[in-house]
Amino acid sequence: MFKRVALGISGGVDSAVAALLLKRAGYQVEGVFMRNWDNNYEAGFCSDERDFEDATYVCRKLDIPLHRVYFIKEYWNEVFTVLLKEYETGLTPNPDILCNRYIKFDSFFQHCRNNLGFDVIATGHYANTSFGPFLEKYNSNEGVRLLQPTDKHKDQTFFLSQVKQFSLRRCMFPIAGLLKKEVRDIAKSEGLLNVATKKDSTGICFIGKNKFQKFIEEYIETKKGKFIDIDSGQVVGEHGGLHKWTVGQRCGVPSHKEAYFIFKKDLDTNDIYVVSGTKHPALWNNICFTGSPHWIHSEPTELVNNNFGKENVRATCKGELQCATAESECATAGSNTSESATSTDVQMSTTARVAALRLHASSSLAPYERTSSNQTTSHGAFTFTLVSTTLLCSTK
Known part of the structure; x- marks a missing residue:
């Protein structure tokens, strides 16, 4: 069904193995390397030159073409300026969520399809969808669900929680069924030694070796x-x-x-x-707030059709503290806003650590769920009330 695949290659081991698996599966895969930051500006440092060298090395080893694309303006407007505004208002934003929504799965996605002629894109994210890692279950008449990968410790679905349905429907996640150790072992066995033991990238890419506080002073x-x-x-x-x-x-x-x-x-x-x-x-808070949520699959008709902002209609979802290992059952009620969320960034403090609460619908809202193949154990319970476009969470 799909032949030409644009693999977002980062120069790391995950995207390298994703490219390898795509080629093994018979796809016409080509690497596409993104540059999102202007390295000529001295306040920022990005390791993308070293990463581009590694991406070139991988593509040569696999004998696949490599493209280089630039989204510096888009990143500045859609991610960095938003980042600054949120810091200025006392928030702690997550640039990875913004980058995935507006750059990798929007600007990059559109460029690969419209300008480079690819059928679909693929990435090295640890995530999966209901269409399968290689879109082998693709159905043009169905919406796609965002699912957890096999490696729960590397689960990146939280950072993909704002990706739109249109892009998610045409994205492959080739390493969805692998553990990180297996990914590294595959890279070693295939002779991709330059990336097999390369450390995972952490932090904000454009800050690089700089201290965050020193870097941010250039802008705020x-x-x-x-x-x-x-x-x-x-x-x-x-x-x-x-x-x-x-x-x-x-x-x-x-x-x-x-x-x-x-x-x-x-x-x-x-x-x-x-x-x-x-x-x-004071560090143990029973209330947290979120902005307008985003439904990955579709709106929950049980809530919207019943005007749940006025009629206290309830639905069940799951909440997961990012710093914890267990998920908690939650219940929600709220207004008839046009946007809702299967996975929403909610910050709260617990034992002096900021934790992100990830929301996704449970079995009672099956059409809207972000699911795992494994059953999780419930520890604790939360009650959520959606007031206008604000989600209020309190323990019960």
Whole structure:
């Protein structure tokens, strides 16, 4: 059905093995390397020159063509400027989610299909869909569901949670059924030694070797403020800007023996309120908020048709704390907003660590689920109420 596949090749082991598997399966695969940051600007450093060399090495070893494309303007407008705005308003954004939604699975996707003539794209993400790793179950009359991969420790579906249905329907995830160790073993056995032991990329790509706080100062005005102990009301230190800190983060104060952790950031006064230790009750919050959610597969008609914003209609979903290993059963109710989510970025503090709560529909909303082939154990319960376009979460 699909012959020409554009493989988003990063210079890492995952995309290298994805390319290998596509070629083994008989597809006409070609590597496409993206450059999203202008390395000529000295404040930023990106390792993409080294990565491009590795991508070239892989394509030569596999004897497949390699293209290089540029989305510097798109990345600046759709990802970086949004990143700055959210930092300025006291939030801690996730650039990977933005990049996947607007660059890899939009600009890149459209370019590969419309300008390069490919049928579909493929990536080295640890994810799967209901159409299968190679779209072997593709059905033009059905919507596609985002599924978890075999390797749950490397699961990247959270970062794909905002990808649109149109792009997801024509994307392959060749390593969906492999563990990370198996991916590295395949690379070694095929002689892809330059990437077989290469470390996984972490952090924000364009910051590279730079310290984040130093880098971000080039773009956001530094407004100093005070660290205030919420119990004593005393000023215990100073900080160099709200954008450098996030709720739940540890912040050392030399005069204080036990570590402080951030409880709240005050945009009006530019002060940060802190608590002592990891077990302070202020760090255990039973409410969290999210913006407009995004349904990956389709809207839940059970909620929308019943005008659930006024009639307290309930539906079941699952919530997962990213720093935890177990999922929790949740219940939702809310308004008839046009956007909802199977996987939404929600941040809350737990034992002084910021955790992302991932939401996806459970079996009671089967048409909208982001599922796993393995049954997970439920620990704890949450109740969610959607008010307008805001999701409020409270434990019960």
